[in-house]
Amino acid sequence: MLDRYGRSIDYLRLSITDRCNLRCRYCMPEEGVPPLSHGDILSYEELLRVAEAAVALGVRKIRITGGEPLVRKGVTSFIARLAALPGSPEIVLTTNGFLLAPLVSKLREAGLARVNVSLDTLRPERFVAITRRQGLDQVLDGLEAATAAGLTPLKLNMVPIAGVNDDEIADFARLSLARPWQVRFIEYMPVVDDLGYPPEARVPAAQIESILAGLGNLTSIPRADVAGPARLFRYEGAVGSLGIIPAVSHHFCGECNRLRVTADGRVRPCLFSNDEVLLRQSLREGADSDRLQKLLAATVSAKPERHRIGEEDFTPGNRPMHGIGG
Ligand code: SAM
Ligand code: SF4
Numbered sequence: 001m002l003d004r005y006g007r008s009i010d011y012l013r014l015s016i017t018d019r020c021n022l023r024c025r026y027c028m029p030e031e032g033v034p035p036l037s038h039g040d041i042l043s044y045e046e047l048l049r050v051a052e053a054a055v056a057l058g059v060r061k062i063r064i065t066g067g068e069p070l071v072r073k074g075v076t077s078f079i080a081r082l083a084a085l086p087g088s089p090e091i092v093l094t095t096n097g098f099l100l101a102p103l104v105s106k107l108r109e110a111g112l113a114r115v116n117v118s119l120d121t122l123r124p125e126r127f128v129a130i131t132r133r134q135g136l137d138q139v140l141d142g143l144e145a146a147t148a149a150g151l152t153p154l155k156l157n158m159v160p161i162a163g164v165n166d167d168e169i170a171d172f173a174r175l176s177l178a179r180p181w182q183v184r185f186i187e188y189m190p191v192v193d194d195l196g197y198p199p200e201a202r203v204p205a206a207q208i209e210s211i212l213a214g215l216g217n218l219t220s221i222p223r224a225d226v227a228g229p230a231r232l233f234r235y236e237g238a239v240g241s242l243g244i245i246p247a248v249s250h251h252f253c254g255e256c257n258r259l260r261v262t263a264d265g266r267v268r269p270c271l272f273s274n275d276e277v278l279l280r281q282s283l284r285e286g287a288d289s290d291r292l293q294k295l296l297a298a299t300v301s302a303k304p305e306r307h308r309i310g311e312e313d314f315t316p317g318n319r320p321m322h323g324i325g326g
Pocket of ligand 2: 021024027067068096118322
């Protein structure tokens with residue numbers, strides 16, 4: 001599937017729930033969000049039909065996200081069904097890691113290939129301050145359990161926020177010395193305008209890179225695949241690697257290969273675009289696979305050339321990350 005700008009779209013991010021067991025300040029309000037009703041979110045059957053249509057159009061990788069995907073009941077059987085679709089797409093997962101350890105063997109058996117775990121601090125009190133919940137130990141157990149189960153290469157995603165956890169960039173980077181993880185630093189994004197931290201709290205990629213470079217001999221790793229936004233590095237002798245995702249300061253839109261489907265059945269052409277195409281109604285009115293493929297293809301055609309964060313005409317979107325899936 002090629003879009004208007006010649007980009008090949010082969011990656012689907014599928015959000016399976018808007019609910020979450022944490023309340024990260026940059027993503028959700030303290031009281032949570034009014035949950036979508038059962039009938040508002042796509043059933044697993046419906047999500048499978050969307051995935052099947054996407055795979056028929058050339059999607060090769062499906063990332064399950066949320067909200068927190070592991071809070072939705074039946075997620076492991078759903079993953080098994082996705083992995084068994086004709087075309088055998090690669091199934092990966094983004095999670096906050098809280099429920100990962102108890103589920104890891106079932107996820108592996110179901111056919112999950114890899115996992116990305118989001119974690120913004122290694123300090124227990126700070127974990128509570130950022131996520132408004134206890135749970136650092138569970139997440140750390142999840143990281144080790146996923147590594148032992150072979151859900152690798154495991155990516156550990158940290159969002160540095162100035163004055164909140166930017167003093168831990170070095171601690172996270174040092175994890176890559178002894179653990180076989182790709183520790184990635186993601187620039188904070190002003191997706192909506194009433195998040196827990198102001199846009200200026202973003203730690204720019206250049207600053208992250210200079211902190212990393214100050215810790216040791218950092219070499220650049222050429223990327224195996226052109227798709228994907230991370231710039232990769234490694235310290236001499238390290239078991240793991242490092243990544244920086246300059247989501248705002250150097251947009252990677254030219255390499256964008258993704259479509260996003262929200263838990264309530266909207267396809268988004270871009271993380272920052274509100275031009276959503278509604279799938280849910282069509283699914284419930286009996287749309288066949290051809291019709292679904294046309295709707296997905298229409299969204300691909302609507303992909304903008306690039307986002308406009310930081311420019312005068314940028315307006316934040318209408319959904320925070322928990323409603324899109326990151
Ligand atoms: N709950 C899962 C998790 O936290 O990994 C999956 C969904 S979460 C919305 C996906 C990713 O979005 C997480 O890595 C989170 O840190 C990131 N995220 C949320 N809001 C963000 C923001 N404003 N800027 C940058 N990343 C953000
Ligand atoms: Fe939940 Fe993930 Fe949002 Fe944190 S970032 S509140 S874990 S959805």
